[in-house]
Amino acid sequence: MRWKKVRGAVVALAIALALWYLYPTLKFYTLSEEARSRMSPEELARLSERAVRLGLDLKGGMYLVLEVDLSKLRPEERKDAVDRAMQIITNRVDQFGVAEPVVRKQGKDRIIVELPGLKDIDRAMKLIGQTAQLEFRLLKPKDERDLVLGEMDEVLAEKGPKPKEKVEELFREAPEDTFLLSHPFTGLMYRLGEEDLGVRVEDVPKVKELLSKPEVQKVIPPDGEFLWAAKPEVIGGEKYYRIYYLKKRPEMTGAMIKDARPDVGSGYDPSVAGRPIVRFSTTKDGVRLFARITGANIGRRLAIVLDRKVFSAPVIRTRIPRGEGQITGLDSIQEAKDLAIVLRTGALPAPVKIINKQVVGPSLGADSIRKGVKAVLIGFVLVVIFMVAYYRLCGLIADLALILNLIFLVAALAGLHGTLTLPGIAGIILTIGMSVDANVLIFERIREELRQGRTALRAVSNGYSQALRTILDANLTTLITAVVLYQFGTGPIRGFATTLSLGIIFSMFTAVVVTRVILDALVGGEVAGLSIGESLIRNPRVDFVKVMRYAFLGSSSAIAAGLLFFVFQGPVYGIDFSGGTQMEVHFREPVSVGEIRQALSEVPFEGAKLDLSDSEIKQIDKSDIFLIRFANTWGEPLTKAVRERIREVFDGKLGGDWLRQEVDVGPKIGTEMRGKAVKAVLFSLLGMLIYIAWRFEFRFGVAAIVALFHDVLFTAGLLTILRQEFDMPVLAALLTIVGYSLNDTIVVFDRIREKLRAMRRASFSEIVNLGINETLARTLMTSFTTLMVVLVLLTMGGRVIHGFALALTVGVIVGTYSSIFIASPVLVAWRRGQEKVQVRRKG
Structure with a gap:
């Protein structure tokens, strides 16, 4: 009899505890919109914390696995590099405005990021993955640059192709132009203004290939470096990327930035007036350093470099005593807001690579x-x-x-x-x-x-x-x-x-x-x-x-x-084991597999056109939903290019929530x-x-x-x-x-x-x-x-x-x-x- 009473008491207690823990979940998910609006944000947050959370596969959102590259850090810097990176990413995500984000460490060098209810994938990827290494570098004098370029031409001309057919294979734009034989590097460049040089968008991959050759790298002095502009410019109906020759050692880094805010430029300069900019101010040490740099280099150009891309290279007109400046060359106020966020929260201690991504x-x-x-x-x-x-x-x-x-x-x-x-x-x-x-x-x-x-x-x-x-x-x-x-x-x-x-x-x-x-x-x-x-x-x-x-x-x-x-x-391996990228796309108007394959035959990527027409494309149950899967060794950049290509070709045929699911699995994760x-x-x-x-x-x-x-x-x-x-x-x-x-x-x-x-x-x-x-x-x-x-x-x-x-x-x-x-x-x-x-x- 005694054991019967004990069992009864245990059951009654278990039921009471279960109902106590279950009540917040029932209340939270049965609240009407009117009841939610009457509750304060703090009350709603407390109730949400006690309720069962829905996973990203039910709620929608993005799941990322980031791997921190510790290979280039010194041993003493590696100890807390992942923890610092996690803190910086947490700060960025908090300012991004996503409800209930999750950022946690996994293993020795990985960070898990979960963003429920996320809609703007591209913006989030850029905000989270951007290293945000801000540097202020002086441009090398024009004479030094031209001397180095001349030596590059000489080296490449000596080892360059002599037969005409080989020349044509390398320089298809001007097969008969003998100038390219003696100037294989500068022959692909154009003067933009008095000092700058530019390269047409379609020639950028060729110039990068030439620039990476060991014999060319030996010509460049150890204190100099060529960097590209962050974005192309349209001049005379053609798109060009500017290429700059800078000092390798920065005069100042983003560590000196105290605050950064988005704004709209003013004045008479058409590249600034009415355009989105980021105004920044420096710390006390930064004020003194910035004043010394600008005072000692009046008349020279100071490039603002973010993650090895030049956003602008203005001429220093006068000494700047208050440690304030602005970053131009931005396309939208949203981009200015995101750049301000990453500058305020600081640079990542090491680059991060997205090795697994799931978007629902x-x-x-x-x-x-x-x-x-x-x-x-x-x-x-x-x-x-x-x-x-x-x-x-x-x-x-x-x-x-x-x-x-x-x-x-x-x-x-x-x-x-x-x-x-x-x-x-x-x-x-x-x-x-x-x-x-x-x-x-x-x-x-x-x-x-x-x-x-x-x-x-x-x-x-x-x-x-x-x-x-x-x-x-x-x-x-x-x-x-x-x-x-x-x-x-x-x-x-x-x-x-x-x-x-x-x-x-x-x-x-x-x-x-x-x-x-x-x-x-x-x-x-x-x-x-x-x-x-x-x-x-x-x-x-x-x-x-x-x-x-x-x-x-x-x-x-x-x-x-x-x-x-x-x-x-x-066996047929799923995306988890095979790696690659899989997209689930919803069309509101009928589309054939052939049309999708045709669109993927020319995907603009890094100045070239990739043929992804051999991708696996499946129509789900004769509906307007298609699965697209393709091999992907480039990761997120190629995934973004495919997203933009689908949006461009089928703009009028896509549903509101057209990207139902997207999964990126790197080879290492697979x-x-x-x-x-x-x-x-x-x-x-x-x-x-x-x-x-x-x-x-x-x-x-x-x-x-x-x-x-x-x-x-x-x-x-x-x-x-x-x-x-x-x-x-x-x-x-x-x-x-x-x-x-x-x-x-x-x-x-x-x-x-x-x-x-x-x-x-x-x-x-x-x-x-x-x-x-x-x-x-x-x-x-x-x-x-x-x-x-x-x-x-x-x-x-x-x-x-x-x-x-x-x-x-x-x-x-x-x-x-x-x-x-x-x-x-x-x-x-x-x-x-x-x-x-x-x-x-x-x-």
Whole structure:
């Protein structure tokens, strides 16, 4: 009686705590716009902090992985370079105006940036990734520049191509112009004004190539350097980039900047008046230094250089005593605002490279939420109806436990300040199907006790005590895979691992404690009968061991077929593993694949035209949504060029939220992902082997691992045959299959172990057959409830998690098959092998 009261008190306390943590989430997401407007920003922020956050794949926004390049820093500078970079990026993001941004460190040299609800991708990328190394450099005298250029021409003319056809190949604009033979470098330049030189936009790549040659670099004095203007200028109908010859050592850096503000220029200079500018002021030390520099160099030109690009190079007319100046050459006031932000927050201590980027548009996020919620509700209703129909009153109690399980899960996410992602919703759906597993185990045990003539009270007590160990073993193995998945997964996949882990923990609590409290209350008065329904599978007597060799043969053939496809045709790797860029583009008017391919055949990039017409282009379900995937070794610059090309060509045909999703995965990240995938599978299998060998015997562990390999290879082979992409969600599904299949196998093994102790005179094959038959009802019922919700996920979850749901569907079916026809028969084969060895030794 005392333990009944304790259990009741624990359940009541757990429900009270769950409702306490759940209330802010319910309130926040049910607030009307009018109610939100009446709340102060502080109140709304406090409520938001206590509610479950939505991941970027549901809310929309941008996810970045930045890698800080520490290679050029001195050892003492590397110690805190990543921390300083993270602080500077945090300051920039805070001034950017994004709600609830996340900036955190990952590993030794990486920074994760999450920007929910972001719409202006290009602006954010520039603001975050810009190093913002501001320098003030003096231009070298014109005579020195011309002397260096002359020496460059001499060096290149000596080593340049002599035959006419080679000259034509290098200088296509003037194949007959002999001036280019003697002036291969300056022949591509034009005078702009009295002193400056310019290069036509189409000639910039050639000039850069010539400038990078080792023999040319040797001509340039060590204290000088050629730098390009930040932007081209239109002169006489042609676009030119100015090229400057500057002192390599800066006179002053951006470290002296105290403040920077956007403004609009005034005066009579047409390049400044009415144009956006950035006014800056310096620190006290900067005032003195700036005054000294300008006073000592009156009449010379001082270039303002940002990240090795010259924004302007004005002539110093007089000494500037107050340490104030302005940066011109900007296209918009928005650009001026962003430049002012990066100057105020300071330069990054080292360059950062974007090695992984994921952008989700708000329409795709809203679509994912709608489909996810619908799948959860339908899956929940199907399980509820089935449990009531099959287990009557006990099924209704299990449904109540299922509702509490979901309440506890969401409350725990809120209490842990967790984030709900689309794979996380998939984890909740899977939890709905799997959480009734423990109840099915208990109810089947209670049915066995009732068939043996036990009273309802005794049947309930024995049922729970006998099923407890099996429940713990089965769920702990699934928990191992969830932990491994969390360790090796990223972002949304970790969300799946989190919800799956919490679902497993709470399902054990609700099944073992909550339902026990209710059933104890019902049968406390020694009720003669208990409404638990009748099993559809009564006393099966199937000889599973007898068909063992046929099962082995069939499985081996199926796996071999899959492996042949895997080896000769190869798997289809998703963007996570292959690297590159993938865009999901929405058109509001009909567009053909051919039109998109034609547009990508000429993508303007760095002064040239790239042909990306061989990109993979797919139309999704005959809709106006297309997937575009292309190899990308240049990273974000090429992605931006493709975005601009699509916007330029299809401007009138694009929807409002036309870029539904964009993913950039660098080669390094793709390689790391594949390595993590292999490690995750191996660590999962190793963890299973150790646990089962500890809880059972080594031979049981080996049999379970054989069954798991069977399930993974069968599923992977079938996915390869179906040409389903392998990505992180599919990997998550494969690991979930490992846990789920082992869950089934352990239930059978536990019954076999129990029979081995009770039936010492029976043969091992008879015991295995009996163990499989006695757990057959539980195995099929659990698989059926899980399969119901997984099929709902497959048909209604949407394209984003289709591969995940497909792999789970195959895995649930194959896992059920292997727990019956593979794992236990392997034990029989092992035992027969041992018996043969013993006979040989005796003989």
